[in-house]
Amino acid sequence: QKEVEQNSGPLSVPEGAIASLNCTYSDRVSQSFFWYRQYSGKSPELIMSIYSNGDKEDGRFTAQLNKASQYVSLLIRDSQPSDSATYLCAVRIAAGNKLTFGGGTRVLVKP
Amino acid sequence: KAGVTQTPRYLIKTRGQQVTLSCSPISGHRSVSWYQQTPGQGLQFLFEYFSETQRNKGNFPGRFSGRQFSNSRSEMNVSTLELGDSALYLCASSRDSANEKLFFGSGTQLSVL
Numbered sequence: 606q607k608e609v610e611q612n613s614g615p616l617s618v619p620e621g622a623i624a625s626l627n628c629t630y631s632d633r634v635s636q637s638f639f640w641y642r643q644y645s646g647k648s649p650e651l652i653m654s655i656y657s658n659g660d661k662e663d664g665r666f667t668a669q670l671n672k673a674s675q676y677v678s679l680l681i682r683d684s685q686p687s688d689s690a691t692y693l694c695a696v697r698i699a700a701g702n703k704l705t706f707g708g709g710t711r712v713l714v715k716p
Numbered sequence: 717k718a719g720v721t722q723t724p725r726y727l728i729k730t731r732g733q734q735v736t737l738s739c740s741p742i743s744g745h746r747s748v749s750w751y752q753q754t755p756g757q758g759l760q761f762l763f764e765y766f767s768e769t770q771r772n773k774g775n776f777p778g779r780f781s782g783r784q785f786s787n788s789r790s791e792m793n794v795s796t797l798e799l800g801d802s803a804l805y806l807c808a809s810s811r812d813s814a815n816e817k818l819f820f821g822s823g824t825q826l827s828v829l
Binding site: 637650704708 | 759761772774806818
């Protein structure tokens with residue numbers, strides 16, 4: 606079992622709709638969770654961080670964390686073509702205290 | 717404020733050679749992490765340096781090594797290159813080891829022929 610898992614996609618979403626991305630992790634004691642966005646040919650950039658159970662909203666993005674079920678999700682509201690990218694889930698794994706990334710979910714927003 | 721700077725941007729090497737990649741973190745950042753990114757494996761953690769000390773290491777062979785200088789700049793070295801080492805090598809910096817928000821450089825694209 607991988608430490609951080611994501612559906613690779615592509616997740617195809619019509620413009621204006623909500624894109625929902627999921628991520629599961631194996632280390633039950635992980636405390637820090639992040640979503641990065643990576644455009645093709647570019648480096649990852651941080652878009653959200655979340656540390657406690659529940660929802661955290663930032664503009665059109667909402668991160669949701671459920672530690673009991675060991676999953677973290679990202680919602681993108683009013684999706685725009687410019688949101689087309691690969692979204693990487695990252696978890697600070699307690700063992701070794703290293704930031705571990707999932708394989709990423711490719712999102713395609715179609716006009 | 718300048719971002720994370722990685723040099724060179726592109727490298728072409730042949731099997732058996734060695735390579736050194738450089739990373740200059742954001743001013744004031746003391747932690748530098750290195751990642752290898754490939755289409756098949758995604759982002760794989762190589763190592764993290766903080767105040768010139770290696771704090772964490774990923775599951776890579778000893779051919780992969782690194783160091784950090786007193787000005788927080790970091791280098792990573794890969795010796796005896798193999799075809800499978802072809803990848804994008806990304807460096808990321810953060811203010812300190814406990815600060816978990818990483819800022820990535822543009823990466824070095826290494827091709828091993």
